[in-house]
Amino acid sequence: MILAVNLNASIDKAYTVENFKPGTVTRVKEVIPTAGGKGLNVARVLNSLNQTVSVTGFIGGFSGAFIEQQLKEQKMPFEFIHVNGETRSCINIIDLSSNIHTELLEPGPYISEEELDEFLEFYTSSVKQYDVITLSGSAPRGIDTDIYAKLVSIAKDANKKVILDTSGEYLAKGIQSSPTLAKPNKSEAELLLGRKLKDTGDLASAAKELVGMGPEIVAISLGAEGVMVASGLTKEAYLAVPPKIRPVNTVGCGDAMVAGFATGLSNNWPLTECIKYAVAVSAAAALSPVTGGIVLKEVDNIIGSMDFHNLYLL
Amino acid sequence: MILAVNLNASIDKAYTVENFKPGTVTRVKEVIPTAGGKGLNVARVLNSLNQTVSVTGFIGGFSGAFIEQQLKEQKMPFEFIHVNGETRSCINIIDLSSNIHTELLEPGPYISEEELDEFLEFYTSSVKQYDVITLSGSAPRGIDTDIYAKLVSIAKDANKKVILDTSGEYLAKGIQSSPTLAKPNKSEAELLLGRKLKDTGDLASAAKELVGMGPEIVAISLGAEGVMVASGLTKEAYLAVPPKIRPVNTVGCGDAMVAGFATGLSNNWPLTECIKYAVAVSAAAALSPVTGGIVLKEVDNIIGSMDFHNLYLL
Structure with missing residues (x-):
């Protein structure tokens, strides 16, 4: 059984446009919204591979409710910590005229100390029932860059295997806690x-x-x-x-x-x-x-x- | 008493960015979401002018719920028809480096025939209690461009004053129904x-x-x-x-x-x-x-x- 951690969930919106140019008003032809985030991608693939998996992280507001609804429809098990702010959207502008892709990533909600504590408590007790924990992507605002180092240590203290897939400071600090992979x-x-x-x-x-x-x-x-x-x-x-x-x-x-x-x-x-x-x-x-x-x-x-x-x- | 019609509601999101360029990934510094739409703007100003006003139109999904929550917080009376699709977002990208503004307007949900009928029934009975009806902006997909011509006629049949503020085909057809202004x-x-x-x-x-x-x-x-x-x-x-x-x-x-x-x-x-x-x-x-x-x-x-x-x- 695998736990996929996705701290910074997102509604990924693909915008189909024509002749997109800064300084102008563009009417989007089509919008395809999907529940996004690297941890969610991991969980979806694990689902296809017939592995038992649950996804966790922070979710907030009406955007968060949209993501939970999508996951329910896809029969993807989840257990998120609900926070005060709104879950972010990430926009991928696909220009059909030039085939140029442009991405805009919203920063995501601020996570309060209490909300982070709630997650850490849930995570610490939850990891016990899983064999492998995957940690993917960035973290929302208000969370220190040593977060993955902490999450690796908690999983290892429970004798669990843990995979770390992140970048920058999160990665630099995270590997020092000796993840399995x-x-x-x-x-x-x-x-x-x-x-x-x-x-x-x-x-x-x-x-x-x-x-x-x-x-x-x-x-x-x-x-x-x-x-x-x-x-x-x-x-x-x-x-x-x-x-x-x-x-x-x-x-x-x-x-x-x-x-x-x-x-x-x-x-x-x-x-x-x-x-x-x-x-x-x-x-x-x-x-x-x-x-x-x-x-x-x-x-x-x-x-x-x-x-x-x-x-x-x- | 005034009824402000806002058919194509939207979450207007102001994105603060730096050095925005097509073909790149931009991390948005700040996102300010507001309940948007021309009819909503009309209603907000009427509120400030101490006029009794209610706003109506179509609203859908979690984005629609976000808008209704914002209006409640602003003590703005509303009575929307709830539709199956998701209310749209409109993005205004404000580049602090160049002071160039770039807009992306989502098309909004498709309105079914049944949903339009529900609105027309509500509107026809509702206009009776108002002195003035304002009709502003565009319409979501699935609605014919003669919509404002219809809404003007219904209001005039009820001996009400009606103001039309739209563009293109909506305007060309709408004025033929002889709005008050x-x-x-x-x-x-x-x-x-x-x-x-x-x-x-x-x-x-x-x-x-x-x-x-x-x-x-x-x-x-x-x-x-x-x-x-x-x-x-x-x-x-x-x-x-x-x-x-x-x-x-x-x-x-x-x-x-x-x-x-x-x-x-x-x-x-x-x-x-x-x-x-x-x-x-x-x-x-x-x-x-x-x-x-x-x-x-x-x-x-x-x-x-x-x-x-x-x-x-x-």
């Missing part, structure tokens, strides 16, 4: 280490160096190039590259990879099996037009034609 | 007549020509230049120009002018008094930073220093 993408890993990662050798030593900072396993996701994983337990690095596919929608593929890892860890698979499955689920997500959706029947095919390498590091 | 702005009048209106003479003959199409009174609003009014009853035109002021926020000044006219018509003032009051209320609205707000104490001062002309047309 940290999944930065390449640019997040570069930001954390303060250098460019140019080739396989760079990536392998980067993953090793990040393991040295705390996590048991570090998986640097590489988009179409798959993933570079280093393990502090096996003292090995692994490079898994999926076959060439025709991607339909690459938004949320990193979240799908987290869902793949969570499935493997929850079922106590060997690490190499976890990695292959995570890469296949991520590639299968690129084949689905729906963010947080996957083309399930392709997972086994992708595993079958994957390029997999063990790299001895130590 | 139509208030296009200059560009709406130009669009309707298919020619540019360059000077006072042009404006006076345009107003007269529009009166010939149906309305008893036509008021062409001219922004800081006030209003040109033609009356089919007095066979005169009137030009009212407010004193020079320092505008703070000119959004909603046309709606404030409608509120001024509605107040005058509701209290059976002579037409010249209605005009002076409407222009003063519109100018007082430009002095308030809040859309739909006015600086009430300035109304009498502005009337006192107004430039007012009778132009004999026939």
Whole structure:
């Protein structure tokens, strides 16, 4: 059983427009609103993979009620802490004339100290019933950047496996609490280490160096190039590259990879099996037009034609 | 007692941003959501003018519930028809770096035939208890462009005064049902007549020509230049120009002018008094930073220093 944490929920609105220009008034042709957030994407993929999953975080106001209604319709179990402010919207403006995408991310509500305490209390008692906890994305305002470090520690104190997928300060502080697995993408890993990662050798030593900072396993996701994983337990690095596919929608593929890892860890698979499955689920997500959706029947095919390498590091 | 019709309600969201550019991801610094729509602006100003007013139209979903909650907090009476779809949002992106404003208007929900019938039934029985009905703005999808023609006819059949402030096809069809007063702005009048209106003479003959199409009174609003009014009853035109002021926020000044006219018509003032009051209320609205707000104490001062002309047309 898996708990997917999504602190900063959002209504993601896709706006279809034509000839969008700053300084003008644009009538939006179509609006498609969906319950959004990286943790929610993880949970949706886990649902498709037939894993038992619940999603949690903060939710507020009428926008929050809209999200809860959508999750109910999708039969996605959730248990949110209700806060005073309004849950945010994130706008993706898709210009049909130029094919240029423009995003506007609202900051989300301020979370009070009492609301954060309520969440931490819920989380601490809740993690006991799960095998794996996934922590994804940013946090709403009013919450310190050490939040994921705290959430990792609480999960580990309860002897649970925990996957961390965040960025910037949240990631820098979070990995110090030694999550089971940290999944930065390449640019997040570069930001954390303060250098460019140019080739396989760079990536392998980067993953090793990040393991040295705390996590048991570090998986640097590489988009179409798959993933570079280093393990502090096996003292090995692994490079898994999926076959060439025709991607339909690459938004949320990193979240799908987290869902793949969570499935493997929850079922106590060997690490190499976890990695292959995570890469296949991520590639299968690129084949689905729906963010947080996957083309399930392709997972086994992708595993079958994957390029997999063990790299001895130590 | 005045009924303000606002068919296409909206949550107007002001986004404060920096360096907004298409093709990028922008984190919004601050979001200020308000219950929006031209009819709502009219109703708010009428409230400030101590007139008894209620607002109606369609409202839907969680966004609609947000608007009703805001109106309750503002002690604004309302009676909306609840529809299946979600009420729209309209985004105003205010770039602090360049001072460029960019607007994105969502289309609003589709209104079903049954929902429209429900509204028309409510409206027909409701207008009986009001002296003046104001009709403002556009209509949501699924509603034919003759909607305002219908709403004018229903109000006139009940012997009520009705003010029409809309544009395009809604206006072209609406004026044929002979509203008591139509208030296009200059560009709406130009669009309707298919020619540019360059000077006072042009404006006076345009107003007269529009009166010939149906309305008893036509008021062409001219922004800081006030209003040109033609009356089919007095066979005169009137030009009212407010004193020079320092505008703070000119959004909603046309709606404030409608509120001024509605107040005058509701209290059976002579037409010249209605005009002076409407222009003063519109100018007082430009002095308030809040859309739909006015600086009430300035109304009498502005009337006192107004430039007012009778132009004999026939």
